[in-house]
Structures are given as C-alpha cells and as structure tokens.
Amino acid sequence: MPPSRDEPRGLLDGLLTGRYDSPESAEAAAGPLLGAPIVPAGTITAPPSRDLVVELDTSGPRPEPAGWRPLRYQIDCSTDDLCHVLEFTAPAPLIVYADGPDESLADTARALTEAGHIPGLPAGHGRGAVSDFLAVLAHADTGYVARATGTAEVVALLSATAASLSGFDIREALASPDVPRLQRLIPEAAAALREILLAIEVDDPDRVGRELAELGLSPG
Template structure:
C-alpha cells in the first residue's frame, strides 16, 4: 500500500530530510582497527574480521558487512550488539539488489545499496524496501546520486514511478515535503555514505533542501 507523503498526523518527533542523512566514509571504521584503538567514538563498524574478535563493547551505531550472495544466510545469523547493514555483491549465486534485499528484510537485516546501480535496479530495490520496517542504507558517489535516491525513495513510498523519479529527479518536490513526510522518508532511507558529506550537504542546501 502506498504511503501518502502529503498528509498525516505528526509523529512524536519530526525528522528533517537531511537530519543525520549523510555519513562520511571516514566515520566507517574497519573492525580490525578497533583491536588496538583506545576509543573511536560512535561510528559505523565495517566488519573485516571475525566478530568474535571484536572488543567486548565496541562503540558502534551500526555494523556494515560486505558479502556475496552465498554468504547471506551467515550474515543474517550473526549476533551483534548493534543493527547490521549488509551489502551483497558477487558469488556463485547471482542475486539482483532487489532479490538480496528481500532475503535480508525477511531476516531482519538492513539492506545496503551500492553506488552505481542502474535506475531500473534501484527502482526494483526500492519497491522491496519502501514498506519494510528495517529501512535501508546506501552509498553514493556525488550529490546528484543522493538527490536521485531521495526522489526515488519518495516516489516508491507514494506508489509512483520510482524509475522515472530517479532518471528525472526534481529536488523542488523534496523541498516541498511537509515535516511528517520527510520523517516518513527518513524512516526508510536511514543513511547515505559519501566521501565528503560536508560538501554534499552544502550542495543539497543550495538545491533548496534542508
């Protein structure tokens, strides 16, 4: 069922469109570096070692894992002290982003969307995750990709043509979202990892987004 992003009762706490959206690559810390680091603050931990080797209480707001399609079941089975986002690519069994997202959602894990996917792949992925409770995370190469992803997510939530919104993004429609609609969108699109979040955020604000 499509979600109307124009009307609705105010949530307990409204969340702005850009509130905590952008994650700098420098704040994604390989788990292996935590073995000797005294404190790295609240970060996203990229699992590059056996989770059993992690410190007893890593300061992680989320764990990220890159795996092949053949390893999805093992990823879902991991026991971690924070939410887990999984980026799936390659393997003997080839799965589309939408297919891997469906498996991850059923397993209660957060699907990750890699940068550079085609508009059709992104639209199919969004059709899966738009109405799931786990949300999704993404990586983007630049501001244009961020805007296209936001527009595609908005269209998927509304039941509109997400592929068309990705191919022809209209940031002015994002700028016109009421706070409740922005919150609904951000409950689905949790974070976007970019190389230079400050620069991207400045460009988003220049495009009228906030």
C-alpha cells in the first residue's frame, strides 16, 4: 500500500500511478511504489475502498462535496478553458494539465499555483521549458505531478526535481540524470523532493517499477 496522506514519503514510495477503467479494476494496483490510481469520475457509483485520483471532464458537472472525497481530482484543459479552470473549486486538491506550448509552461504553472491548484507537467516538453517549470514549483506550496513515457523520463524528473531544490543545473539534470546521487539522498532530502514531485503517471507502472529496480532505485 502507498503511504497514508499524513506519512512522510521515501523517494519512490507511492510515486507511480496509472489509469484504470473503474475503481474495481484499480483494486489490483498495489505495492509500495504505486500511488493512488486514476479513474474517470463517471465510473464511481459508491464510495471506493481506497484512495483514488478522480479524472474530471471540462464539459462534465463539477464535483459536489460528499461523504467520500478522493485524494485528488485531475483535469485536462485547453488554453481557452484555462481561465475557467483557474476559478474552479473542488472538495479535494485539483491537478490541472493545461495544453500549451513550451513558452507558456512556466507561466501557466505559476497561475495554477497562485490559484491553489496542482500543475500537471505533460510529457514531451523541451528541457528549457521543464527547467523553468521546475524553478517555479521549487518555490510553490502545491507540488506538481507529471506524465512520463517511460523509465528514463521518470529518472530524469526525479533528478531534475532534486536539482531544483539544491541549486544544481536543472537542464543538466534532465539531460544526464545522476542515479547515484538519487541513491545517496538522505531521508529528509527525499521527503522534501516528494513534497514537490507528488506522483508520475505512466502507462505501465509495474514495468517502470522493475526497470527502476534494475537501476538500483526501489521504495523503502
């Protein structure tokens, strides 16, 4: 099981998440590396038995306060919809993946953090844009989440987030992740990193977990 909402986290504890068709299909997602699964809001018909990230649709209804609340909500939006999403309120923290070019990534992240939302970092942005994004998040209280296409991007995000907190070159950390440095992080440094990098969404969390272990990176 991933750590509870109140427990400090190690570098990889509950780091990876994936998408599932329903709360029932997400029940199989278990292990110290796996965080709360992502499920569509329309599939939840009763309070689930575990923490979930609930995916919203900009054209769907806004969530109502209820007896059960997810760990986080998540929404994808276009640049045109961003102004409406910035005014959005929800019963739980809201992750926002905003579609836009490299040039707007950092400014969008800043606007989201100022609104109290959690910026989502899509895969595919250039190193300069990601570096500027992380420079914003290193001084924000919201943390961020990211999408990665594979294990190499997961390691790069860990290394770059560590660099953003310690004054090292973020672009260099993205280009040449320092795995031994990640392995040497003391618990306090790992916990501080995970206060910024909340989770990484990947297509196959189990495979990425195995490949991280082959690199000498594992939970605990």
